[in-house]
Structure formats: structure tokens, C-alpha cells
Amino acid sequence: MGLFKKKLKQEHKVMLQAERAGGAMLPEYHRATPECPHPEHWSMYDSMTAEVEVLEFLATLVTTVKPNLIVETGAFLGASSIWMAQGLKRNGFGRIVSCEFDPQVFAKAQEKIAASGVAEWIDLRNVSSLEMEVNGTIDLLFSDSELTIREQEVRRFLPQIGPNGLVLMHDASSHPGMIREAALRLEAEGLLSVVLLPTPRGLAVAQKRAGRK
Numbered sequence: 001m002g003l004f005k006k007k008l009k010q011e012h013k014v015m016l017q018a019e020r021a022g023g024a025m026l027p028e029y030h031r032a033t034p035e036c037p038h039p040e041h042w043s044m045y046d047s048m049t050a051e052v053e054v055l056e057f058l059a060t061l062v063t064t065v066k067p068n069l070i071v072e073t074g075a076f077l078g079a080s081s082i083w084m085a086q087g088l089k090r091n092g093f094g095r096i097v098s099c100e101f102d103p104q105v106f107a108k109a110q111e112k113i114a115a116s117g118v119a120e121w122i123d124l125r126n127v128s129s130l131e132m133e134v135n136g137t138i139d140l141l142f143s144d145s146e147l148t149i150r151e152q153e154v155r156r157f158l159p160q161i162g163p164n165g166l167v168l169m170h171d172a173s174s175h176p177g178m179i180r181e182a183a184l185r186l187e188a189e190g191l192l193s194v195v196l197l198p199t200p201r202g203l204a205v206a207q208k209r210a211g212r213k
């Protein structure tokens with residue numbers, strides 16, 4: 001039976017683990033990197049959802065810059081959408097358009113968002129970030145979907161990002177270096193100015209160069 005057991009997709013595996021953990025916080029277990037040698041000083045709910053401190057940072061960023069329109073790619077169970085929506089609720093205006101490609105994960109995220117108390121601030125769609133159409137000027141883009149398409153996503157939404165808009169790319173640590181390299185490539189092309197926050201999984205916080213005064 002073990003031989004024929006269907007291999008669970010990583011997202012589904014982590015979704016089940018998260019369900020079992022029931023919202024308990026664990027020490028972050030991403031491997032140590034030169035820029036973040038003590039990941040255990042951070043906390044996490046699961047390995048897909050952003051670090052708890054990054055969720056807190058996202059909420060604070062939303063209350064700090066007061067965006068009208070946030071676009072998120074990769075909702076997973078909706079935690080980062082919910083934290084950012086809590087910031088919007090405090091601001092009293094704005095909206096998040098987020099997407100989750102996997103239908104099973106999308107259904108679970110919808111449940112969590114419905115129970116969050118901030119559902120009215122979130123427009124969650126079961127669509128790929130590479131196909132999602134969003135109207136309006138984007139003030140904050142949080143790119144957190146499949147690692148291999150994050151650069152494509154940022155390039156896709158860049159023309160729609162306002163001159164004071166922010167671009168956040170999660171998982172920009174030096175291991176795996178793919179997102180870090182993408183962020184630095186976008187910077188080398190003169191498209192973004194990047195700050196690499198040394199969190200366990202890494203967070204690139206960037207500003208669009210075009211139109212910046």
C-alpha cells in the first residue's frame with residue numbers, strides 16, 4: 001500500500017500540518033544563512049506561511065504607507081492577506097486583491113478569510129498570478145507565489161505600480177538564492193531599488209525607480 005500511496009503535493013501536506021497544529025507557533029526552521037545565522041529567533045506557523053514577524057511587518061507597513069490597492073500573489077491559507085487586511089481595517093480604506101492557484105488550498109483560504117473578521121477587505125481569486133487582471137494603480141505588491149515565477153510576476157505588474165509603490169518579494173534569502181538574484185537583476189536593470197531584509201526566508205523590500213523623485 002505504501003508503495004502505491006499517492007505523493008501529497010507540498011502545499012497540501014503543509015495545509016494538513018497547519019490544520020493539525022491549530023495555529024500554534026513554532027521556532028522558525030529555515031536553514032541558517034550568512035545573513036540570518038539564527039533563524040530560531042523568529043517564529044512561524046508553518047513552512048509556507050510567512051514568518052510571524054514578517055506578517056507583523058506587513059501589517060505595520062500597511063498602516064505606515066496606507067495603500068489604496070494591495071496585490072498579493074500566493075495566498076496559501078490566507079494568513080498574509082488577513083494580516084495586511086487588519087492594517088487596512090485600521091486605516092479605514094483600501095483593498096487587497098490576492099490569488100491562490102490551487103483549488104483545494106483556495107477553498108481552505110476562503111474559509112479562513114470568511115472567519116477572520118476582515119473578509120470585506122480581501123478579494124481572493126482562484127487564478128494564476130500570471131493571468132490575474134487587476135484594475136487600478138498598485139501601491140503595494142507582495143510577491144509570494146511559486147518561486148520560479150516571482151520575477152515574471154513582478155515584471156508583469158511593474159507597469160501598474162505607482163511611482164511611490166512598493167514591491168515586496170518574499171523568500172529572498174541567500175538560500176535558495178533564486179529570488180534574491182531576481183531582485184538584484186531587477187535592480188541592475190534600473191527597474192527597482194532593493195533592500196534585502198535579513199529574515200530567515202529573506203524579504204526584498206523594493207521601490208520602483210521610474211517616476212521616483
Ligand SMILES: C[S@@+](CC[C@H](N)C(=O)[O-])C[C@H]1O[C@@H](n2cnc3c(N)ncnc32)[C@H](O)[C@@H]1O
Pocket residue numbers: 011048049050073074075076077078079080081099100101102105127128129130144145146149
Ligand atoms: C509561500 S505560499 C504563500 C504564503 C502566504 N503568502 C502567506 O504568507 O500566508 C505560496 C502559495 O502560492 C500558490 N501559488 C503557486 N503558484 C501560483 C500562481 N501562479 N498563482 C497564484 N498562486 C500560486 C501555492 O499554491 C501556495 O499556496
